[in-house]
Every structure is written in C-alpha cells, then in structure tokens.
Amino acid sequence: MTTHHQPVAGHCPAHKQPQPPTGPIPIYGDAFTADPHATYRRLRARGPIVPVEISPSVYGYLAVTYRAAVYLLRNTPARFAKDPWHWEALQRGEVPVDSPARMMMQPRDNALWKDGPEHTRLRRAITGALARVDTHVLATTVARIADQLIDFFAADGQADLVTQYSDPLPMLTVFELFGCPQELGSRIVGAVTRVFDGGADSSQANTELEDACLELTHLKRYRPGRDVATYLIAAGLTDTEMVQTILLVIGAAAPPTSNHIGNGLRRVLTDPRFAGSVHDGVRPVADALDEVLWDNPPVPNYSPLYALGQQIFEGIHLEQGYPILVSFAAANSDPLLAVAPGARAGNRGHLAFSAGVHACPAPDLARVIAETALERALDRLPGLVLEVPEDELHNRPGTFLAGLTRLPVRFQPCTRIASYGR
Ligand code: HEM
Numbered sequence: 001m002t003t004h005h006q007p008v009a010g011h012c013p014a015h016k017q018p019q020p021p022t023g024p025i026p027i028y029g030d031a032f033t034a035d036p037h038a039t040y041r042r043l044r045a046r047g048p049i050v051p052v053e054i055s056p057s058v059y060g061y062l063a064v065t066y067r068a069a070v071y072l073l074r075n076t077p078a079r080f081a082k083d084p085w086h087w088e089a090l091q092r093g094e095v096p097v098d099s100p101a102r103m104m105m106q107p108r109d110n111a112l113w114k115d116g117p118e119h120t121r122l123r124r125a126i127t128g129a130l131a132r133v134d135t136h137v138l139a140t141t142v143a144r145i146a147d148q149l150i151d152f153f154a155a156d157g158q159a160d161l162v163t164q165y166s167d168p169l170p171m172l173t174v175f176e177l178f179g180c181p182q183e184l185g186s187r188i189v190g191a192v193t194r195v196f197d198g199g200a201d202s203s204q205a206n207t208e209l210e211d212a213c214l215e216l217t218h219l220k221r222y223r224p225g226r227d228v229a230t231y232l233i234a235a236g237l238t239d240t241e242m243v244q245t246i247l248l249v250i251g252a253a254a255p256p257t258s259n260h261i262g263n264g265l266r267r268v269l270t271d272p273r274f275a276g277s278v279h280d281g282v283r284p285v286a287d288a289l290d291e292v293l294w295d296n297p298p299v300p301n302y303s304p305l306y307a308l309g310q311q312i313f314e315g316i317h318l319e320q321g322y323p324i325l326v327s328f329a330a331a332n333s334d335p336l337l338a339v340a341p342g343a344r345a346g347n348r349g350h351l352a353f354s355a356g357v358h359a360c361p362a363p364d365l366a367r368v369i370a371e372t373a374l375e376r377a378l379d380r381l382p383g384l385v386l387e388v389p390e391d392e393l394h395n396r397p398g399t400f401l402a403g404l405t406r407l408p409v410r411f412q413p414c415t416r417i418a419s420y421g422r
Contacts, residue, residue, distance in 0.1 A: 073356035086306030088321030129231035146376035179227025259298035259403030287345035297352035300329035
C-alpha cells in the first residue's frame with residue numbers, strides 16, 4: 001500500500017497533525033468506562049475527528065460529532081474503506097494478539113469487513129434472509145424464550161436481569177431464527193464463550209465454533225426449513241461463506257441486543273418518567289428503548305474505517321493506515337444536534353444502528369426482540385424494583401460495547417407458567 005507517511009511502530013496520528021494536541025486520549029480503562037461522555041466532551045473540544053488510543057498501544061481516530069460520523073459513513077466505500085487490510089500496524093504485526101481492539105477489528109471473511117461488490121453480494125444475502133423473518137412469529141418466539149428464562153427465577157423473588165435474562169435471551173432467539181437444534185446451539189454458546197474468554201484453548205474453541213456452524217449448514221442443505229440459515233443457502237452462499245455469515249449474524253445480533261435490553265430495563269426501573277407509567281401501559285416501552293438508543297447506544301464506538309488516499313475533513317488531515325472509529329454515542333450526544341432530550345422518544349434520527357452501506361440490516365428485528373423482552377419482564381414480575389441504589393450499577397469495561405455488569409432486582413415471588421424443568 002502506498003502512503004505519504006509510513007507510520008512507525010507505536011506512533012500515533014496525533015503526532016502527524018499540523019498542531020498536535022497534547023496526546024491521544026484513551027478510550028478504554030476505568031475512567032472511560034465510568035463516564036464515557038466526559039471523554040467524548042474532552043475529545044469534542046479538540047475537534048470533530050480526533051486521535052485516540054483505542055486500546056493499549058493501538059492508535060487511531062475517533063469521530064465525535066454527528067456531522068463527522070455521517071460524513072464518514074456516507075462516504076464509505078468511495079473515500080473510506082472498511083477492509084482492515086488498510087490497517088498498517090496490523091499488517092506489520094504491531095497490534096498485540098491479545099488486544100481487545102484486534103479481537104474486534106481484525107479482518108474476517110464476512111460482509112462486515114468487505115467493500116464494494118463483494119460486500120454488496122454478501123450483504124444482499126443477509127438482508128434478503130432477514131427480510132423473510134415474520135416479525136409476529138419473532139415476537140411470539142421471544143415471548144416464549146422470555147417466559148422460559150423468567151420461569152427459572154420467578155419463585156425466588158429476586159434475580160440478576162443481566163446474567164439471567166438480557167444476556168441469554170438474544171442468543172437463544174438468534175438460534176431459533178437460524179432453525180438451530182438445541183444441542184447444536186448449546187455447543188455454539190459454549191464455544192463462543194471460550195473464544196471470548198481468550199484462554200489457552202481459544203483457538204481450539206474457534207475451530208469447534210466453525211465446525212458447529214458448518215454442521216448447521218449441512219443440516220439445512222439436507223433438510224431446509226423456514227429459517228434464516230435456509231434462506232442464506234438459497235441466496236447461493238458457499239459452505240465457507242455460510243460459516244462466516246452465521247458467525248457474523250450471531251456476533252452482530254446477540255451482544256448489542258443483550259446490552260440494549262439491559263440498558264432499557266435499567267431505564268424503566270430508574271427513570272420516574274417511565275417507572276410506573278410503563279406498568280400502567282400509559283407509555284410504551286418502545287419510548288424508553290428509543291431514548292436509550294440516543295443516550296446509551298449498545299454499540300457506542302465501532303465501524304473502523306480507513307482513509308483511501310489523502311482525506312481532509314473540516315481542515316483535519318486523516319492519516320492513511322490508521323483506523324478511524326465512529327463514536328455513535330458521541331455523535332448522538334453532539335450538542336450541535338438540535339434534538340432536545342425530551343423529544344427523543346419515537347425519534348429515530350440517532351446513529352445507534354449506524355448509517356450508510358454497512359448500517360445495521362436488522363433494526364426492526366432488534367426492536368421487536370428488545371420490546372418483547374421488556375414487556376414480558378414487566379408483565380411477569382409484579383412489583384419489579386431495583387435491589388440496589390442506581391449508583392451501584394456499572395458498565396462492563398470496553399470501548400465497543402456498552403452494557404451493564406448486572407441488574408439486581410426484587411419482585412413478588414410468582415408462579416412459573418411453563419412446564420420446563422428447573
Ligand atoms: C439493539 C441491537 C443492535 C444494534 C444497536 C446494532 C448495531 C449495529 C451497528 C452499529 C452496526 C454497524 C457496524 C459496523 O459498521 O462496523 C451493525 C451492523 C450489523 N448488524 Fe446490527 N445491531 C443490533 C442488532 C442486530 C440484529 C438483531 C441483527 C441480526 C439479526 C444484526 C445484524 C447486523 C449485521 C449482519 C451487521 C453488518 C452489516 C454490514 O456490514 O453490512 N444487528 N449493527
């Protein structure tokens with residue numbers, strides 16, 4: 001790849017700016033996790049697209065205004081590429097193997113990391129398959145899964161709605177979308193967990209994960225159903241493309257939707273505008289969820305892009321070879337955006353689902369899953385309240401995903417409604 005400047009090891013793009021700021025601000029660590037918006041304000045004071053340290057010794061830029069975010073996303077792939085082949089530090093082997101940035105930003109053979117016709121082809125297969133999902137059937141499926149999960153703790157009068165509810169629910173839903181048999185689904189969850197743990201056997205777990213997705217593909221080729229896996233096969237994907245696309249959809253769907261449900265439950269339990277009124281049905285949970293997408297999006301920073309040639313935005317030269325992340329969270333809270341906090345319910349101008357050619361293909365499915373999950377929890381658990389003061393709720397550490405570590409709640413013990421064993 002040709003560039004004007006060859007960035008050197010450990011070098012950050014801040015040093016290439018005409019008037020360099022004092023240094024890249026980290027977008028990881030305790031201070032960032034505790035109050036990311038304080039970091040976004042500091043960054044915005046420096047400019048619309050600012051050098052940052054994404055994770056230890058991994059440098060790039062972060063777009064922190066709405067205008068900058070939309071400019072980058074709308075000019076992909078004409079001026080900015082998604083393909084991490086352009087990430088020079090990665091090509092030179094300078095990104096630590098255990099870096100969280102590497103895990104989330106390295107190339108994989110699926111639509112998320114492709115540009116141009118290859119992206120269009122793979123994405124069309126996904127959008128075509130997801131468009132065939134009947135949202136009424138999906139809502140019924142989610143309600144059933146929600147009831148099964150609630151039945152495990154209904155009689156206890158207390159639960160952690162993150163680990164016992166919002167974490168497992170979207171993954172179980174995605175398996176149903178794929179028509180995945182339960183035993184195969186359990187193997188996939190086990191392998192995904194081990195891959196993300198990053199332990200000594202993570203590469204073995206990755207092989208097992210790919211094997212399980214291949215097994216699902218073979219099963220669906222042999223016995224097609226009315227499910228997303230069958231629709232992807234019908235779109236002409238090869239076995240290898242099927243494995244990578246199944247992994248993409250699982251990874252893109254489950255963690256953000258889990259976080260969104262957890263963040264939404266927190267909102268209805270703590271915000272007096274929703275607490276109470278939601279139980280009465282006066283204000284739909286959809287309003288609470290819309291607000292959360294504005295001010296606490298589950299994917300706060302992502303969509304790493306790479307400048308193609310010399311790119312300048314509002315006077316800022318964007319160095320080639322460095323990832324430029326889009327901060328959906330900072331863009332949504334940009335003070336120049338004239339959407340008053342009170343006018344955010346029902347307003348979908350936020351960037352929580354990104355924009356442009358790589359925008360989330362499933363915002364409607366995500367909404368059905370999250371709304372149904374919130375409604376079932378509120379319907380089934382009488383007197384639902386937080387068990388701890390709100391300031392004892394904490395986000396998981398991380399740059400790319402924003403979700404709670406736990407959400408301890410209390411409610412009147414109630415009966416199980418389904419006949420699944422405990
Ligand atoms: C609240 C839940 C969700 C949020 C906030 C969310 C957000 C996003 C964002 C920000 C992107 C862009 C990522 C990037 O460009 O790097 C994305 C892409 C994607 N999402 Fe979602 N998502 C959600 C749920 C889902 C669900 C339920 C599915 C599938 C059933 C899904 C499938 C995908 C796929 C396949 C892509 C890649 C599209 C492409 O590269 O062309 N997402 N999502």
